[in-house]
Amino acid sequence: MMDLKRQIVEQLNLQHIKPEEIGDDQPLFVEGLGLDSIDALELIVLLQQQYNIKLNNAEDGPKVFQSVRTMADYIKSHQA
Amino acid sequence: MTENVYITASCTIADNVVVKNGKQIFEQKGTKVQDFLVAVYQYLAVNYPRFYKMDGLAKLGWMASEVLLEGSFDKTKYKPEDMGLLLCNKNSSLDTDIRYYDTVKTMASPALFVYTLPNIVMGEICIRHQFKGENDFFIFEAFNAAFIQQYVHHLFETGAMEACICGWVELLDNDYNATLYLTEKKENERSILFTEENIYHIYQTTHG
Numbered sequence: 001m002m003d004l005k006r007q008i009v010e011q012l013n014l015q016h017i018k019p020e021e022i023g024d025d026q027p028l029f030v031e032g033l034g035l036d037s038i039d040a041l042e043l044i045v046l047l048q049q050q051y052n053i054k055l056n057n058a059e060d061g062p063k064v065f066q067s068v069r070t071m072a073d074y075i076k077s078h079q080a
Numbered sequence: 081m082t083e084n085v086y087i088t089a090s091c092t093i094a095d096n097v098v099v100k101n102g103k104q105i106f107e108q109k110g111t112k113v114q115d116f117l118v119a120v121y122q123y124l125a126v127n128y129p130r131f132y133k134m135d136g137l138a139k140l141g142w143m144a145s146e147v148l149l150e151g152s153f154d155k156t157k158y159k160p161e162d163m164g165l166l167l168c169n170k171n172s173s174l175d176t177d178i179r180y181y182d183t184v185k186t187m188a189s190p191a192l193f194v195y196t197l198p199n200i201v202m203g204e205i206c207i208r209h210q211f212k213g214e215n216d217f218f219i220f221e222a223f224n225a226a227f228i229q230q231y232v233h234h235l236f237e238t239g240a241m242e243a244c245i246c247g248w249v250e251l252l253d254n255d256y257n258a259t260l261y262l263t264e265k266k267e268n269e270r271s272i273l274f275t276e277e278n279i280y281h282i283y284q285t286t287h288g
Contacts, residue, residue, distance in 0.1 A: 012191070013132050013133050013191070014132065015118070015132040016129045016132055017129075034129070038190050038191050038194055039191070041190035041191075042189070042190055042191050045188075045189065045190065048187060
């Protein structure tokens with residue numbers, strides 16, 4: 001999960017946060033890391049660029065991007 | 081009757097030097113503009129994580145407005161709707177347009193796309209300082225003190241605004257200049273008249 005945290009920090013330009021400071025279950029949006037809707041789009045790009053995974057159903061977004069752990073689980077379950 | 085308008089504060093950021101009201105407050109030679117602006121941000125000890133997500137033009141304008149207003153402006157004197165901005169530059173958002181174009185070749189970056197308009201820098205300043213009045217961004221071949229003076233004067237005369245941040249915010253690659261003026265109808269101890277000559281004089285100090 002540390003690799004994924006590094007990728008999130010780099011993709012979203014979170015220069016004020018160290019990857020190790022992000023909790024595995026910390027919410028990524030609003031009260032957690034404070035990400036916004038543009039960041040959500042960047043996370044979709046990250047999945048596609050780094051893991052070749054397309055988020056086909058936009059309604060899955062809130063569940064997939066709930067935390068680093070939910071993202072990691074989604075990646076694991078969609079990798080060939 | 082034409083009322084006087086005053087420059088009550090000014091800020092220039094150019095050539096890796098930050099100047100406020102004619103006094104140098106920060107310098108860091110030998111760094112590229114993006115690193116330099118982050119260094120200014122850290123020097124001022126501002127806590128605004130959104131800064132890191134901005135493109136170069138927005139970082140430059142936002143930082144110049146931050147320096148301009150800090151300790152110089154009491155926004156509680158005005159209604160948000162009476163505070164506005166008028167900015168100009170030469171190359172619009174070309175710096176980010178080029179970067180965005182590069183990402184399109186592989187996968188378009190949404191975070192870059194939102195900055196492919198020059199007026200986004202004004203939005204960032206308005207969000208930070210709660211300016212909700214007139215917002216205008218103009219493109220010129222070169223710094224145009226006469227236009228800035230006349231247009232802002234007109235906005236004051238017609239009652240469209242009571243306080244205005246105006247000036248020049250230009251950035252393309254590592255060539256950049258921000259020269260901002262805080263203009264108000266009320267004088268203060270360091271204010272000077274908002275004339276074409278004074279506007280140009282402050283801008284010119286960044287060009288040695």
